[in-house]
Amino acid sequence: MRTLVKLDRESARARHELDGKIKGDAPLARQTVEPQDQKEGQKQEHRQAGSACAHESAVNHVSGKARYIDDLPSPANALHIALGLSPIAHGTLTALDLDAVRRAEGVVDVIAFADIPGHSDIGPVFPGDPLFVEREIGYAGQCLFAVAAQSLTLARRAVALATIRFDEQTPSLDPIEAAAKADFVRPPHEQCSGNWQARLDEAVHCIEGELDVGGQEHFYLEGQACVVHPTEDDGVVVHTSNQHPSETQKLVAEVLGIPLHAVVVEVRRMGGGFGGKETQASPWACIAAIIARRTGRTARLRLPRRDDMHLTGKRHPFHNHYRLATDEQGVIQGGDITLIGNCGYSPDLSDAIVDRAMFHADNAYSLGEARVVGYRARTHTASNTAFRGFGGPQGMMVIEAAMDDIARRLGEDPLTIRKRNFYREGRETTHYGQTVDQRGLLHALIAQLERSSDYWQRREAITQFNADSRIIKRGLALTPVKFGISFTAQHLNQAGALLHVYTDGSVLINHGGTEMGQGLHTKVCQTVALELGLDLDEVRISATRTDKVPNTSPTAASSGTDLNGMAARDAAIRLRERLFDFAAAHYPDFERADMRLERGELIVGTGESERRIGWGELIQTAYLNRVSLSEKGFYATPLIHYDRTTGQGRPFYYYAFGAAVAEVSVDTLSGEYRVERVDILHDVGNSINPAIDIGQVEGGFVQGMGWLTSEELSWNDKGVLLSDGPATYKIPAFGDLPPVFNVALMEGHPNSMASLYRSKAVGEPPFMLGISVWSALRDALASLVDYRQAPRLDTPATPERVLLAAQRLRTSAF
Amino acid sequence: MTTIDFVLNGRQQHCDIAPDTSILTLLREQLGLTGTKEGCASGDCGACTVALSDNATQGYRSINSCITPAAKLKGKRLVTVEGLSAAGTLHPAQQAMVECHASQCGFCTPGIVMSLFTLYERVRHEAERGNTTPPDQESLEATLGGNLCRCTGYRPIRDAALAMFDLDAPHDVVQDTVSQADAESVTTDPTEAPTPGSDAAFYLRPQTLDELVTLRRDHPNARLVAGATDLWLESTQRLKPLSRLIDLSGVDELRKIDAAEHAGQQGWWIGAGITFEALTPWAHAHFPAFAHLLHRLGSQQIRHQGTLGGNIANASPIGDTPPVLLALDAKLRLVSTRGRRDLPLTDFFLDYKRTALADDEVIAAIFVPQRPPEVQLKVWKLSKRREDDISALLGAFYYRVEQGTLQDVRVAFGGMAATPARALSVEQALEGQPIDAATFAQARAQLEKSFQPMSDARGSSDYRQQAAANLLERLFLVLTSEDEEVMLHAYAR
Structure with a gap:
């Protein structure tokens, strides 16, 4: 469930104390990872975090x-599944005659709504996603x-033989109309800081605009x-290309009407996910599971x-509207922002997605006293879903459009306006009440990029070029990214891991x-290798399985490494400490406090008193002395909370920053x-891995x-x-x-929060660097009117x- | 069932296949080789790329296995990703991909590796002949433009494409266990054509034009297969059974370019079965603007298979070559057992996807007249993406300038009507007129009257109308401001 959890006063205090601990100089807070490439000669032998x-x-x-x-082998009698799709967007299914389909060559089973043994609605958070259409299309x-x-x-071929009758109705396809009629998949939500109306009334400049942002x-x-595969005890084993195995396990069990322990879901890898396999990989597993159970045969669905x-939902298209008050300098004092997300026909994850769009309507700029309202419009299209950035990019487009608009109104360079509006001392709190930390990092990053990209020299050259060129126009833009890291549903911010060391010293790690393709398994292996002082080759990761690490969160919200890396590290540290305890007791003269695991050895002491035991020998000895060589790890992100009744809180553990010049x-x-x-x-x-x-x-x-x-x-x-297609x-x-294409990672700024080795999440934030291209296109177009206006560019x-x-x-x- | 023998990753392979089996299906479902992936089954993503060679002396070319009939493998040599590291060491294309961190999810990777392999082999082959120029950006784009990657953003793939040449290649990339003689002795084609009118499934590859037209006459319901790059979509996308197929690729006469005189004009007869790739050097030499268009037609995998005759016979309103050929005043030679006839291309396209080709006819060749040196040809294609995209709009302009006036003007458009079409009233507005704003305003007015383009996923009617008018404006600018850049270099020529 992605519902947001309310914060009570008691836990607020506890979190405040914990916040202090994490930001202080406790060991956890100081732990960082050094870039090992720079240590000469160690690159080859030291492949760790x-x-x-x-x-x-x-x-x-x-x-x-x-x-x-689709590459997995299956028994010769395995069945292949194809789906019958509705040809119309809206209406009532009046008859579904599948006789000809059943009689078609090679057909073994045909199922529809009435054949679902258990739950028929597989909506991930809220109901609304029937596995098959019952009546309403x-x-x-x-x-x-x-x-x-x-x-x-x-x-x-058999699918095409179905006779489908329906009463077709006019589909609702315009999210703005839907919002006007209050046709929502979920109620609107509002975030408000201060007296936004007064700021607009007193505005020196009032900038207003609207924009259609397409889906993807x-x-x-x-x-x-x-x-x-059906199993002998009435369960199923599901191999799936899937970002959320635990949810698929739950839904398959519910659809079949069997307990969760009868369903095993395994994911070795995906050929790309990007959010599209977070909730929308489950229906196919549920359908194939029904058929596998009915026929007793392996069922394949691709x-x-x-x-x-x-069939599947996409990134939400948005319609954005903004009215912002600025001072003489173009610094935003406040305003009103409306975001209408086109959710498609059902809620899916749209509540959290529109929330995240709202959380990012400020991007890297203080909105002053502002109101942000988010609507979840229902239309007759596939249910739009998670996609890298999860609404954040659509929200950011509002303020990046506004930055260009303000610049044109004031006759300033858009970069100047952007810099004036960045979060800074005195303007450090977002419209939802979270303080933006690491503002210095943002300013340093922009300054460094401004220099390394020669922004101002190129600006001059481009202005000159455009003055001389009638048809070809050039454009330049620098846009920043500030992206909040954490699931905004608090309970999802947890992870587990399972670590085994076998008697030959080889290490197997599993996590949720x-x-x-994002390299999560690589980073987790590197983490375990670092904690156990081993080379990467000695640590292997196997497929993600719900019977190894249970009740996991989706791999989403850029949090894969933050959460699972921490859980794996927890398991590795626990195992390491147990090995140290054992060594201290077993080997004479081994000082517990001196011990470390490095380069495949347990090392104690320094100089002449240094003693070393090989990893393999240590493990063998521990095994013979009946020490457990298996550990599980767990991690839950501290601090985060958000109160949906007030629209205020700290939904993000930290922010990741970046900027691009296009x-x-x-x-x-x-x-x-x-x-x-x-x-x-x-x-x-x-x-963790540059x-x-x-x-x-x-x-x-x-x-x-x-x-x-x-x-x-x-x-x-x-x-x-x-x-x-x-x-x-x-x-x-x-x-x-x-x-x-010059790409660099900002150096010298570890995460201010105690994340895994002070790293930061990287999956989603860079997506929004692409906004620089759009802004540069607008810049080029603006040259047609001597930069007096920024054209609307949906x-x-x-x-x-x-x-x-x-x-x-x-x-x-x- | 059709029987085929071919060389797969260096070993002799014998298979029985249905006529409508694709190479991809053969590999994945019959032979258990799952390294080659299906991303779209429409030849647009490149995940299924494999390397094909006609014989042991010829280089490998990349093709989309998802839309290539497996029957085309007969007597040929095929390399799949499994074949590159069969000996236990990675091929330089693979090694470079690893070292440059060029795979993320890995699903497109085997296809990218195979495209890189064909580039590597070609460059190595060139180097053996003393030509050691490294591949430039254009050849990298040609090699990789048809391989979509959703994860990396391509930068590390570009690095790998350049880095692989610094890595040592194993002597024999594909460990052949089949001698050249064995490979070539593979039987080519059975002559057991089914009796006319029978329902039996077949896949036939005639060797001569006479054989071809006889088969065509006897089996009017059979489908002709040239490159199959469009035909095969009927199988993979629309699930039509393609059970009676006549493959044109065995007919040598269809793959020649002959300089000739026809109806008093010097020019070339171009065999209808010539692939876009094979046509490119000729186009380069005589019509550079056409060559540049060919570079943007489909992807290299498609250009290796698709044919000029297929692009015409297909009669799509947005086929890339017909507007150019219309502007060049090309003629078609249609042949059947009844004889042959020559038809101006303008008379060939009757309506949407409907042509003047009779049931028993095939397009044998296309006559393209020579261009007098003072004549200009401009070909401008507009699409959402520069590479591997179908035109939203394509304009072709043929003219010469004499004493400040336009002469011999021919203008043709794709994407503006139900067929590729000459813009006759626009031509009239320009012909013999001085090159000035008034002339072009008149031409634009005529253009607006002549066409009512449709709206679809590639562009709206308004856009097509406006963009076509602007191509006339661009032509005006090209003619009047020679020193000024009036189009992007990436699209220029």
């Missing part, structure tokens, strides 16, 4: 040995029935997939790309997080553009750029998705990589939108 070692599966990736769900592509056949092709298809390269795109060229006759150069400086605290972190920063940036440029979702007027939905390709800013914006400006200029 802090080193840029390769992804744990890299060699298997490149040689084709890494197995994804909520979106085009909604699942009506499932066919299991001897091959996927036979199953897919996840386009994970591996589509949704699962394989379900969505063809087109079905995947019709899932690997989707330069673009725009052909204002055709709307075509090209990103010429990008400079990024990003804050990951102390990096190579993996850089990979997240770059990949996040390009994905964010795609969201705002070429990735356009389109539906027809009946609500049917038109962009339903890579031929019509264009994610960035190789040639979209900026020719000059996203994605396709060549079409850029061209039409340019045409509007040209017309308005004369």
